[in-house]
Every structure is written in structure tokens, then in C-alpha cells.
Amino acid sequence: MAAPARRLCHIAFHVPAGQPLARDLQRLFGFQPLAVREANGWRQLALRSGDAVFLVNQGAGPGEPLYGLNPHHAVPSATNLCFDVEDAGAASRALAARGCSLPVPAVSVQDAQGTATYAVVSSPAGNLSLTLLERAGYRGPFLPGFRPLTSAPGPGWVSHVDHLTLACNRGSSPTLSRWFEDCLGFRHLPLSPGEDPELGLEVAAESGCGGLRLTALQSPVGSAVPTLVLAESLPGATNKRDQVEQFLARHRGPGLQHVGLYTPNIMEATEQVARAKGQLLTPPKAYYQQPGKEEQILASGHKPSLLAQQGILLDGHAGKFLLQVFTKSLFAEDTFFLELIQRQGATGFGQGNIRALWQSVQEQAARGLED
Template structure:
């Protein structure tokens, strides 16, 4: 199984405007608070091909929660559920349903990362803390961001265990084949009316990010709904956070629907990268993952719009995969329907063939597909 390299890296700068004073080496893990971690783990293994890695709970000395850690490529997710009534995890689930609590960021120095960000105005979530066991030590710290989402800085260069101190190896008999997912490409946050610039400024001032691209309601709109979005990135380009806010439209936008059902700002979706989107999406569909669909007419003028591509149009059309091109290449992408009962979080699958953009040419087709789903839910 591929794991994150614990060695320090000096990565080339991709976003030249970013200060990158932390710096960030990558996404360490994403933690979701869920109602039933054991069953959620089975879903991510069976449907998404994640592999079992680590476990913490009653058997490891935890009394208030249980966590399962899964991995595919460089993507690690931790699923955490409460073991007793009351407390912050229960409150989070009651308010938001299942959802992302922690976006953990891999750093060389968690103490420095904490001091730098708090000094620039971040609200403290976790003061620097050393976790230790027979496999070494990990230093963690954390800050608050939009809604109840937090960033935890993870310094693990002196650790050689399975995940973090306090976790044990989890290797059940059932270990389904992966589907070719490689790494977290970007993670999108939905915030409330007129809050996008506030949180973009937060990432610029507090974390040294810079804006890669912005989209206004002329770029992201249909006959009925619209939204605004800006993409913030760190210097080496490994961490990209698009931030969305609602814009005025004739009907309720997907961002408004999300905020209503999530009860505030939060992570809308994770974009997971693959090297072969046709194989990955085919495998996911066979395992029961449901994707948004676009009309067949989308593909009639696709090659006129994006130019020559390596892939055959037939499987792209059959699977509903979208294509877009920018100055540096093209990308292929597809979006699931919400993967939870509440119409909140979904997952994007993306394959980049040189493109560094986010599929602007697909926005109209995508949003119309989302509106069809909203209409079926009675929330448009």
C-alpha cells in the first residue's frame, strides 16, 4: 500500500503569489464525524476501494469514541463516531449529519505552523501536543476555519507506526480491490452569503495562500441558480481550497441547499484524482456509486469545444464523464450524487491531462444536472 513519505521535502513553487511560510507538504488525512463508523468504513471499502489501515477504540483505551482509518494511494480518511451520548462529536452529527470535521495538513513543524497561523489571527483549536508510542512521536496542533471545520497540522517525521500513536493495525479478512484513486486534488468549502471573500482573505493572511482563479455568477449560473467561487492554493500547489458562496438566482442554489441541510458552512466535496478515470468510474459504478448525468447532447460538440483528446468518446458518454480544456491541457471529471442522506457532501473524480483549472466549461452542464436532482428532492 502506498503511504505518505515521512521525509521532509523542498517542493517547487507552483503558485508564485503564495507566501507559503508554513509550508504545507500535502493532505495528511481527512476526518469525518459519522453516526456509525464501522458501517461507514464498510461503505468506503466496498464502494470506493479504500483499504483498512488503523483502528482506535475501546480495545486501544479510548472511552468516548471509535475511529477507523482507511487509505487508497495517498488519500487517508478517518471515520469517527461517539461511544457515549453528549459531547462535541454528537453535537456535530446532530447539527450537520455525517460530514468533514478535520482537514489535516502534513507539515515539517507543527509547532511553528501553529504559532505562525495564530499570530496572523487564526483561532486556536489544538495547542501543539506530542503524541508518542513505541513507534516514535507525532506533533499535532490545530486552528479553526469556516463553520466547524478545523485544520490539524501533523508533524510525523519521527514516527514510523501505522497511523498515529494510540492506533493499532487494522487488517480484517475483507480487503476489496482499490479503484485507482491516487491523491486529494482539492477540497471545496461552501460558506454563507457574502462570506467567500472573508475566508479567501483568511487563507491568504493566515496561511499564506494566494488566489489561483475566481468564478462569478456569469461563469457559474443557469436559468435558475448561481454561485460565486474562488480557488485558494498554497505555494507548491498541493493544497487547493475552492470557496463557494451563493449568488442571486430565481431559485434556491445548491449552495443554499447545502447550507440549509448542513446547518452552516462546511466541506461540500472532495476531489479525488485518478490516472484512468474511465476504469475508476466504471469500477465505482459497478460497486453502486451513483453519479450525476448530463444529456447526450453534451457530447455532440464536445470535440469541437475541447479539441483532440486521447480517450474514446464512447465510454465517456456511457459513463457521463465531462471534459474541459485550458491553456496547459485538458481534464476529465465527474461528480457523484450526494453520498449521504442529507443533500450535502459529494465526491468528484478528476483526471488531469496537463490542465490546472477546474472545469469552467462544464459548469453549466453540471449545475443543470444538480438542479434536476434538487427538483426531485423538492428543494430547488
């Protein structure tokens, strides 16, 4: 591996001035302002909930925003993943030797709290770039160049980022997997027993036409990097009904489709999001009437009626369960959403829930086309 990632530092977004992402993260999901930088036409606001940090870059300055790139993308987008590495300079040289494009070679930034060194590498996943950050000697709350913000403690609904899902062009998952494995030290994480890394997990649509292919990658042992999930549509899907193809069209190419945020109490978190008027995705009506679903929910210690009321999906067996709920898009272009996830011993993603998510997003997309 060229540059083993040790942890996820933050996820960066690029949005036009006035776009409400930063406000919505605070009002709907309990994020709190952490630090801000305003310079050269950019307003960069870092927000935090637990260990999850989102950096919202607003505007379009003449140069690059600090710690990232201006992708000049057509729609608001999650455009950068920032990873902590041991030596940013050595990592950037190793990636360059592999033929990777580094639009920002290793550069150091310093303020009164210390120094950080970073480099930005282009990824093969659409407009998504990766920042390799070395900040072991920095003592401030975020990064050099940012002014710390003081805010009241947040509600604590989210503790960390659980996983990141990229929507990919059909047939590109094997190439992307190899790139993340070779360059950042990721390795294949089977989602089903005996899974072929080249094929991933195939989730067929109920109609038998198309479906979803998922390939999961986990970080090196001992690191604290979220699982990376690659999603692509299977052959046979129609562009009008396939959620991945719709993302690719509306986003103008591959990119980060959603972020899974871990919450220690999904019931409370979902209640608070709903109370703040956050829009959650409605599961298929038949989900909670599946044979054995009620018994499964009761075995997990939850009430079926409460999960159904809040739209929370549950999957698992043998005392290990996974609970998930999904938001509607945070952008008008319908290109990015969040997931709240709670694990009760489960380590995967729940094949039943994957199918339920597929169906619910498909139904939502169909309703949107009909409106």
C-alpha cells in the first residue's frame, strides 16, 4: 500500500453561497460549529457531532479552499475525504510514484497552535478527491488557518461515521476496489459468505430487472477508518427507475451518495430529527409484515409498532442486530442523503435492510417522477 489511512478526519462538501447544508446539519442532526475560515472568496465551516466532522465549503474563490480542491462541480456535492496519515510527504510521493494525480503536493500550514501538512490526490471516483493529512503536532480543535468557534454542547445523537457509500458507474467496482486497496490499504470485506471480491453482493430487484451490486472495503487493522461501500446498478435496470443511475445522472457522474452516521440510540435520534422537521425515507409498507419480522424485532428488545412509526429498519439474527433509518436528500438535486445506524453486535449491513432500502428509494424515486 502506498499511503495507509489511519482515520477519517473529515468529509468536505462544496455548496454555493446560501445553500442550507450547514444550517440543516445543525438544526436537523445536532451538529455543532467547530471552526471557521473566511478568506479569498471562501467560507469554510467545520461542524462536529462526536467524532464525525463535516467541512462545508461555500462560495467559489479564485484559488483552492484550504485542505481541499474546488472541483468546479455542476451541483452541490460531497467532494473530499480527509484521512490522517503518518507522513503526508512520504504518502504523496508514494502515490505519485504509482501514477496518481496530486493537484496539491504536500504543503504545510501553521498557526499559533502548531503545524499540519497535507496533500490532495485525485481519486478515480468521479469528483471525489482525497486529502492526506499529517497533524500529530497540532494542538488546536480543528486545523491551522481556522478560527475556533465556541458553542454549547450538542445533543450527542451521532458518535462517529460508520460507513461511506460511493455510487459508481456500472462495471467500475473492481477497478475502484483495487485502487483503494493499492493506494490506501483497504481490503475486501465480504457482505455474504464466500463472496467473490470481483462480484460483491448482488441485490436483485423484485421485478427481476436490474438491481444493486455492493462491494465493501475495510481499512487496515488498527486504523479507525469507516467502511467504504461501492454501489453500482446491475445490468437490466432502466435509467428512470434505478437509484444509482439516477444519482449518476443528477450528480453528473460518480460520487459520494450517502454517509452512515453511527448513533448509540437510534430511537432518540430519529425522534429528534423528526421533531426538527427532518425528512426521513419511508420503508415499503410490507416491510414490517414480512414473515418473522415481528419476532425478530421483539428478540432485539424493540417494539415493532415504534420502529414502524419511525421508519426504522431492523435486520439480524443470533442476538446480533442492525437498525437503520435513512433521510431524504439534503440537496434539491436529490444527490446526497444521510443514514443513521445503530449496531447491536452486528458488523455487516443486513441484506434484508439493503433490499428494503433499495425498494424504498425506488418507490420514492418513482413517486418523484410521477409528481
